[in-house]
Amino acid sequence: MKKLLLTLAITSLSFINQVSAQEFSEQQIKQTAEIRNNALNSSLAYDILTSLTTEIGPRLPGSENDPLAVKWAQDKFNELGFDKVWLEPATFPAWRRYSESGMILAPSKQPLHLTALGGSISTPKQGISADIIYFETLDELIASPKNSAEGKIVFINYKMNRHIDGNGYGPAVKARSTGAVEAAKKGALAFMMRSVSTAHHRFAHTGGSHYQDGIKKIPTVAIANPDADQISRLVSLKKPVKVNINVQAENLGEGKTFNVIGQFNGTQNPDQYVLIGGHLDSWDLGTGALDDGAGVALTMAAAKYIADVKRPKRSIRVVLFAAEELGLWGAKAYAKKHKNDKHNIVAAAESDFGAGFIYGFQSSVDAKSLPVVRAIAKQLSPLNIKHIRANKSSNGPDLIPLRKLGGLAGFSLHTDGNDYFDYHHTADDTLDKVDPVKLQQNSAAYAVFAFMAADAKTTIKGK
Amino acid sequence: MKKLLLTLAITSLSFINQVSAQEFSEQQIKQTAEIRNNALNSSLAYDILTSLTTEIGPRLPGSENDPLAVKWAQDKFNELGFDKVWLEPATFPAWRRYSESGMILAPSKQPLHLTALGGSISTPKQGISADIIYFETLDELIASPKNSAEGKIVFINYKMNRHIDGNGYGPAVKARSTGAVEAAKKGALAFMMRSVSTAHHRFAHTGGSHYQDGIKKIPTVAIANPDADQISRLVSLKKPVKVNINVQAENLGEGKTFNVIGQFNGTQNPDQYVLIGGHLDSWDLGTGALDDGAGVALTMAAAKYIADVKRPKRSIRVVLFAAEELGLWGAKAYAKKHKNDKHNIVAAAESDFGAGFIYGFQSSVDAKSLPVVRAIAKQLSPLNIKHIRANKSSNGPDLIPLRKLGGLAGFSLHTDGNDYFDYHHTADDTLDKVDPVKLQQNSAAYAVFAFMAADAKTTIKGK
Numbered sequence: 001m002k003k004l005l006l007t008l009a010i011t012s013l014s015f016i017n018q019v020s021a022q023e024f025s026e027q028q029i030k031q032t033a034e035i036r037n038n039a040l041n042s043s044l045a046y047d048i049l050t051s052l053t054t055e056i057g058p059r060l061p062g063s064e065n066d067p068l069a070v071k072w073a074q075d076k077f078n079e080l081g082f083d084k085v086w087l088e089p090a091t092f093p094a095w096r097r098y099s100e101s102g103m104i105l106a107p108s109k110q111p112l113h114l115t116a117l118g119g120s121i122s123t124p125k126q127g128i129s130a131d132i133i134y135f136e137t138l139d140e141l142i143a144s145p146k147n148s149a150e151g152k153i154v155f156i157n158y159k160m161n162r163h164i165d166g167n168g169y170g171p172a173v174k175a176r177s178t179g180a181v182e183a184a185k186k187g188a189l190a191f192m193m194r195s196v197s198t199a200h201h202r203f204a205h206t207g208g209s210h211y212q213d214g215i216k217k218i219p220t221v222a223i224a225n226p227d228a229d230q231i232s233r234l235v236s237l238k239k240p241v242k243v244n245i246n247v248q249a250e251n252l253g254e255g256k257t258f259n260v261i262g263q264f265n266g267t268q269n270p271d272q273y274v275l276i277g278g279h280l281d282s283w284d285l286g287t288g289a290l291d292d293g294a295g296v297a298l299t300m301a302a303a304k305y306i307a308d309v310k311r312p313k314r315s316i317r318v319v320l321f322a323a324e325e326l327g328l329w330g331a332k333a334y335a336k337k338h339k340n341d342k343h344n345i346v347a348a349a350e351s352d353f354g355a356g357f358i359y360g361f362q363s364s365v366d367a368k369s370l371p372v373v374r375a376i377a378k379q380l381s382p383l384n385i386k387h388i389r390a391n392k393s394s395n396g397p398d399l400i401p402l403r404k405l406g407g408l409a410g411f412s413l414h415t416d417g418n419d420y421f422d423y424h425h426t427a428d429d430t431l432d433k434v435d436p437v438k439l440q441q442n443s444a445a446y447a448v449f450a451f452m453a454a455d456a457k458t459t460i461k462g463k
Numbered sequence: 464m465k466k467l468l469l470t471l472a473i474t475s476l477s478f479i480n481q482v483s484a485q486e487f488s489e490q491q492i493k494q495t496a497e498i499r500n501n502a503l504n505s506s507l508a509y510d511i512l513t514s515l516t517t518e519i520g521p522r523l524p525g526s527e528n529d530p531l532a533v534k535w536a537q538d539k540f541n542e543l544g545f546d547k548v549w550l551e552p553a554t555f556p557a558w559r560r561y562s563e564s565g566m567i568l569a570p571s572k573q574p575l576h577l578t579a580l581g582g583s584i585s586t587p588k589q590g591i592s593a594d595i596i597y598f599e600t601l602d603e604l605i606a607s608p609k610n611s612a613e614g615k616i617v618f619i620n621y622k623m624n625r626h627i628d629g630n631g632y633g634p635a636v637k638a639r640s641t642g643a644v645e646a647a648k649k650g651a652l653a654f655m656m657r658s659v660s661t662a663h664h665r666f667a668h669t670g671g672s673h674y675q676d677g678i679k680k681i682p683t684v685a686i687a688n689p690d691a692d693q694i695s696r697l698v699s700l701k702k703p704v705k706v707n708i709n710v711q712a713e714n715l716g717e718g719k720t721f722n723v724i725g726q727f728n729g730t731q732n733p734d735q736y737v738l739i740g741g742h743l744d745s746w747d748l749g750t751g752a753l754d755d756g757a758g759v760a761l762t763m764a765a766a767k768y769i770a771d772v773k774r775p776k777r778s779i780r781v782v783l784f785a786a787e788e789l790g791l792w793g794a795k796a797y798a799k800k801h802k803n804d805k806h807n808i809v810a811a812a813e814s815d816f817g818a819g820f821i822y823g824f825q826s827s828v829d830a831k832s833l834p835v836v837r838a839i840a841k842q843l844s845p846l847n848i849k850h851i852r853a854n855k856s857s858n859g860p861d862l863i864p865l866r867k868l869g870g871l872a873g874f875s876l877h878t879d880g881n882d883y884f885d886y887h888h889t890a891d892d893t894l895d896k897v898d899p900v901k902l903q904q905n906s907a908a909y910a911v912f913a914f915m916a917a918d919a920k921t922t923i924k925g926k
Contacts (some may be wrong), residue, residue: 050696054693054696054697054700055570055571055697055700056571057567057571057572057573057693058573058574063572064571064572065571065572065573068571104520107518108518108519108520108527108528108531109520109526109527109528110520110521110528110750111521111747111748111890113890200895200896201664201666201891202666202749202890202891202893203664203665226891226893226894226895229893229894229895230517230520230750230893230894233513233517234517234518237517237518284574285574286665287573287693427574427576427665428664428665428689430665430689430692430693431689431692431693432663432689432692433663
């Protein structure tokens with residue numbers, strides 16, 4: 001019985017090897033190994049990340065640093081020897097944060113660490129001082145009586161779950177997106193929420209928020225988790241909890257910026273390309289190291305590792321999307337512009353979930369492309385990356401508009417995101433939070449994937 | 464040979480047991496065990512800490528919260544049933560922080576996370592904008608040519624070492640104490656330093672600083688460690704690094720506050736007492752949970768655990784010192800007031816190094832008192848606390864003025880301080896940083912120590 005299983009195993013293994021052998025020559029596999037090893041021994045990704053986060057730092061679309069970041073990216077692509085470097089314009093609703101502060105006024109005076117959510121209107125100059133009304137969840141706010149928050153500041157204390165794939169984020173973000181609208185419906189003066197964050201540190205988490213036509217706009221902020229715990233304890237004392245929140249910010253109408261794109265041209269089918277990338281913009285609080293300097297740096301480096309060994313048949317295109325944080329504006333512009341040549345994208349993957357260890361590789365492709373996918377997965381296994389066989393992949397956020405067009409061959413390189421939301425969208429998202437060794441593993445994975453997808457015999461197709 | 468060693472070991476063990484037996488009756492040892500177990504199973508210390516850090520929060524001497532904290536402590540002592548609760552006045556140089564902010568202006572605009580050091584003068588309203596001049600250490604600043612910092616902001620990037628006993632703090636604090644003076648001597652407009660902190664997070668660390676008569680006073684700030692790393696990288700690019708620092712603060716002259724003292728009276732020698740305690744004040748940025756709410760809470764609870772089992776022969780006095788952070792002002796007042804009855808202190812220990820696991824017990828006593836010390840150490844060993852036999856102990860900071868009077872029987876319960884300086888003097892020193900289980904162990908240790916020292920046959924004496 002054991003022998004039989006072994007025989008079967010060997011048979012199936014050699015069958016897989018045959019498929020790989022059909023798809024990739026021995027030389028291509030050797031080149032893949034060389035690219036992978038070079039990436040694992042290179043500091044290039046970390047050097048690029050250091051340059052971006054140090055020389056530019058925060059890069060909110062519409063800020064002074066935004067055009068500096070665009071120029072930085074062009075220069076870096078050129079310095080790395082990309083064959084083509086170009087810009088594609090994108091517009092977005094510009095918003096600027098000027099200042100923000102908070103205080104607990106009663107039962108005793110205490111600083112309150114808060115940050116305005118993106119798009120928030122300003123408070124009056126002296127801020128808004130009012131008692132808070134406490135809810136554990138957005139649903140409880142929605143279910144509360146009309147006028148329940150009249151003259152008060154709504155506070156929602158929903159606690160985000162920690163998970164390797166960040167699945168606690170979605171449920172927590174609901175309050176960030178629509179909390180200000182729901183609070184205004186109940187007569188609130190302002191909306192305040194626990195940060196969409198797993199951090200134990202005193203950083204408030206910013207992020208996109210929305211108003212609704214016909215509903216009064218009120219200032220909307222998040223407070224740091226230790227401050228949310230503090231308010232929760234104060235509320236349990238059954239005395240009024242009065243706070244002051246002060247936000248000075250401005251919605252500035254339509255802004256203009258650019259997707260920055262670099263390409264190494266393919267040798268046989270240069271029009272066809274593998275798209276990898278991240279988003280160039282960041283929130284204004286940190287230096288956008290994890291979100292998404294890492295994705296920018298590791299995909300730029302991955303393309304360079306490939307080009308240094310061999311130009312593949314198809315092109316490698318690195319797209320640095322603009323204005324992701326404000327609502328995927330660069331990604332939408334890219335999808336719109338490339339609607340009619342979307343078939344040229346043979347495979348796409350975005351890195352926008354930090355630079356934790358990549359543990360899984362997953363596709364969303366036509367069944368005929370699965371042998372190539374398996375061959376790629378095999379070359380990712382030396383990086384301790386498992387092939388997740390469910391052929392259904394969500395990709396990064398900037399690929400959503402392309403995916404909506406239909407037929408995208410999307411890939412996910414799943415990053416361990418257990419600690420991603422300790423830093424994401426906070427002032428604490430700085431270079432020191434990125435592990436250089438994990439960044440090497442990430443960059444090696446993108447390089448292996450992009451090289452093989454671009455150099456495969458079979459052209460990968462989406463489903 | 465093995466047998467001989469074993470016999471020796473048994474002999475010496477039974478000798479120690481005999482000594483213990485002479486010093487403490489079987490009943491006293493049972494009472495000690497009961498106190499220890501009660502402490503390990505009680506939430507009292509954590510409840511007290513929660514109350515102080517939540518209801519009062521930050522409590523800088525001279526702030527609105529300072530008298531609230533004094534009243535809180537009186538009320539809490541009374542609520543816990545202490546026999547005597549009283550105040551002893553102390554004065555201190557009052558200082559208030561109103562606002563502070565920082566920016567890197569060039570090569571690109573980036574927020575700079577800074578905090579004013581205690582006592583700092585204000586900048587002009589618009590702040591001070593200037594290029595920085597970079598030093599790795601205070602010594603290099605001192606060794607630099609006269610006028611080397613003319614028109615500039617001095618920056619010292621000294622990195623504190625992490626160590627279980629916090630021995631990296633002293634060398635790092637030198638720059639905090641005298642940096643502004645040394646920078647002013649070289650013509651600087653302001654002094655800026657890397658935080659005296661081991662944190663990887665974006666919090667600046669405040670703390671006492673000094674000016675010197677005849678030397679120009681300049682604003683003095685610390686920046687968060689990730690910001691210090693950022694500036695260090697920017698400096699290495701060999702372009703001018705220009706920053707703006709803005710501090711609005713005020714020195715307010717002499718302030719008045721109080722040491723708050725609670726005592727359970729001894730049954731035989733009530734004038735004699737064991738002194739335990741911490742300091743009631745905190746810096747204004749965090750809620751003073753580790754520094755020193757923990758010390759306040761765990762010593763108050765320890766006294767209560769003792770009184771609930773048995774009133775010892777001598778009194779247990781819990782002293783909550785005032786204005787420690789601004790220069791041991793409560794401790795100095797206590798030493799001055801009790802100069803002539805200092806012989807009544809039979810043993811003293813302060814908790815002011817957070818609430819990490821207590822790993823060591825150390826004395827500084829007359830040789831004749833060592834058998835009692837060993838008997839106490841034996842009852843601390845179930846808490847995994849080792850007896851550090853070198854009979855030379857440094858005690859907590861608030862015992863320094865008493866020690867200077869001579870003859871103090873001082874004790875140290877050594878806390879694991881590996882992560883203490885990740886939070887100390889920052890906004891991040893909040894309740895969630897205290898581990899309730901470790902706090903129980905701490906409180907049990909102080910209770911065992913204080914009970915046995917107060918109930919011993921022999922009166923412990925200093926040396």
